[in-house]
Amino acid sequence: MPPSTDPVLPIVIVPITGGKQPEPRQLEPPDLRHWQIEEFLRQTGKSDNTQRVYRGQLVRFASWCDQSWLDVTPSDIGKYRRELKRKQLKATSINHALNTLKSFYQWLRRSNGYPTNKPLPTDAIDLERQPEPEAAHIDGDELAQIWQVLQLEEKTAIRDASGTRVRDRAIIAVLSHGLRASEASALNVEHWNGKILKVHRSKGQNVSEVPLNREARQYLEAYLEWRQQRGGVFEPLLESPMFLCQDPKNVGKRLGYKGLHRMVKKLGAIAGIEGLNPHRFRHTFGTEVTRRGVDPLFGKELMGIKSDRVFQRYTKGVFKQVAAEAYLQAIGEDLDES
DSSP: OOOOOSOOOOOOOOOSSOOOOOOOOOOOOOOHHHHHHHHHHHHHTOOHHHHHHHHHHHHHHHHHOOSOGGGOOHHHHHHHHHHHHHTTOOHHHHHHHHHHHHHHHHHHHHTTOSOTTSOOTTTTOOOOOOOOOOOOSOOHHHHHHHHHHHHHTHHHHHHTTOOHHHHHHHHHHHHTTTOOHHHHHTOBGGGBOSSEEEEEOSSSSOEEEEEOOHHHHHHHHHHHHHHHHHOGGGOOOTTSBSSBOOSTTTTTSBOOHHHHHHHHHHHHHHHTOTTOOHHHHHHHHHHHHHHTTOOHHHHHHHHTOOOHHHHHHHHHHHHHHHHHHHHHHHTTOOTTOO
16 A cells, blocks of 8 residues: 655644743833832821822923933923923913922921032022902902802701701801811811811811801801601711712712702802802902901911912902902001092
């Protein structure tokens, strides 16, 4: 029988599973710069929102500049500033990026991570000039409109037992004492002793004691009394949230940050006040304590502010008006005189 002329194909064994696994990839050691960023955020005790913004600013700079923090020069900071301007960022955004770098380098030196005999690369960097901010406080006429709306439905709110306006008056009264929206939302019934609110500040770990004026006390007590009368999920237990949702879907749950914002925005729309938000009540409180001559040290404590620079954001507009009034009063004239 003649031999076959068919080619003999090689036998290839293909494993169904298993086989030699690739060597695990060695992870690169973590970037020391990013570890230092996280340490900075952890040790300075910023709020979650502030940490997110600061982290973004510092990571963006670290991605742009491949130098270690110790090797960054004033020239590098200047070039980064020009890069931000080239991207047509607003002066406020550029200044925020520069101020974040300044804060980080000051922390780095305090934590012995930067030589004390070496100037910081941010020392010689000036901020961008920016226009004077518009006054963010709520003037007297606008406040009157807001309270007119809040009082308008008083009888209806009590009659239909919804209590929405009873609650809203208490919220506005509390916001009018300088609390941030997140701080007002985080209040519990136990934080109120009948005269003073214990406010757990959203920025930092401190607790402030904020006294409410007589009118605000009355509004807050009226709301708690309404809750007591309703009972059930509204019963004002010490550990329960101070301000509750009253819509059917979320009734009895804590009124969150977004819900509080929506309530104030809707109130502004009804009152015909454009751009009303909870933070404007905080500005109004800063204006009020300044006009009444409260020591800035006490004003900062009441508002939960540590920095003089930040406090000036809330008082800068009123200083000019108060200065003019003080001068005219000194010479026996009145600001309204023609």
